[in-house]
Amino acid sequence: MGMTMTQKILADHAGLEKVEAGQLIEAKLDLVLGNDITTPVAINVMEGINKKTVFDKDKIALVMDHFIPNKDIKSAENCKICREFAASHEISNYFDVGKMGIEHALLPESGLTVAGDCIIGADSHTCTYGALGAFSTGVGSTDMAAGMATGKAWFKVPSAIKFVLTGKPGKWISGKDVILHIIGKIGVDGALYRSMEFTGDGIQYLNMDDRFTIANMAIEAGGKNGIFPVDDLAIEYMKAHGSRPYKVYEADEDAVYDEEYVIDLSELKPTVSFPHLPENTKTVDEIGEKIQVQQAVIGSCTNGRISDLRIAAEIIRGKKIADNVRCIVIPATQKIYLKALEEGLIKDFIEAGAIVSTPTCGPCLGGYMGILAAGERCVSTTNRNFVGRMGHIESEIYLASPAVAAASAVAGYITAP
């Protein structure tokens, strides 16, 4: 019986020839990640661990991104704790205002995550790096502390679901429609404890930003990780963004999967998740009524990359944001922000009446920079539409692609270009 791609990476990092689903292993880590919300808790936990030093100052990344630039005194105190910890342990990958970006866009862009890596992060969307062929998964602050101290983490080897993507998607169909479609199909616990392994000829039509979006939301199906095969496009991306050596793992031909889904990308339509779960999906043409929105958010670790901004700008360019809509655009990193500026996208957004913010997770988790009042609706390219996620418990979030969010911001109600 062969191993899946995830199992092969885990076996190698555990120093084992072979692993099986359900087996408990201890694996070596290539990177341990934390942000301004989870790192202070981890630092606190580390004080209780006998070993006070970090395992490798170059294999820890601390990214200040959730409530940054600091929204209040408490969040400023938290960042100060992280800053002092990074300085005292000489953490080389500490990212603060000016260098920071939303962690899951920033780390691949900085060349810190590559194919074959085993990565944990105290942030649930750490699964994003599977787009590059890495095993990466979200954990809590205690695991992060243990990882920082020992360079290891325990895992239960997951079984996997195979998603065979075929066909070429239509013009406005992006990675977000693919993953929302999948979550709608299998549910928010459809991949619970398991890997989501993507394969098939259709992957060639998905650019790296699409793949990051898909892997990013594996957690929204309950998945332990989402992972893509390493093709020429992924290799090109890694070479362009860093110099760390990568290792390509491939699933064995006789690898066993719990389930297999074939998804024809050419049949997908613009898809929206209705409140209050990502699995409540409808295609835009299935929505019978005009759902008016008061806010549109285009950004986040899911959809704040340059391709996302290009799509949104193409739709918004030369038009006006609807009078009753507040449109908030958040490039995910400084590099993406600068690129969008050079390409004239920022001008397109501002002239249309949208605002452009410095990188932050802000509104996605109801932190700041776009909180909703009772009764308000937001169409958002973010990843969760839980009760109260973006503000008042009586507000509503509709998850969608950058194309749908941009078209809806112009129309004033949920629509597709």
Add this chain to the structure above:
Amino acid sequence: MKAKGSVFKYGDNVDTDVIIPARYLAIQDKKELASHTMEDIDKDFVSKVKAGDIMVAGKNFGCGSSREHAPMVIKESGVSCVIAETFARIFFRNAINIGLPILECPSAAEAIKAGDEVEVDFDTGNITDITTGETFKAQPFPEFMQKIINMNGLVGYINS
């Protein structure tokens, strides 16, 4: 080890955003943070919960964000055990790592009602609904996880 208390019952897919909303995540003080536990789906929880009480929920409990603040506030508020049909995986890890007892038991999760008096024996996995007299058996943890739990979480395990 045993736990006994009255039950707070919730449905499927209770996410970490409702267990502890992100607007409070900058708070470091555990007691202050715990004063907002479950606030967005059960605003009476904090005023009603007593030490030892038990949470029972449906599938995928603790889905969403990786915030360890979620199991932390449940533990801090006095809850002795969470029983669910299934747990989201990061919450599952976090609960074990910080020493919050959790049990997966679909039959108990379905049958036990809000307000019931329930007793849990962690050594045997036996769950007894004292109010109705029904008994249930939870899946035992693998030995490795049991070790972490017995050492009061991952820190104790590493230090040993």
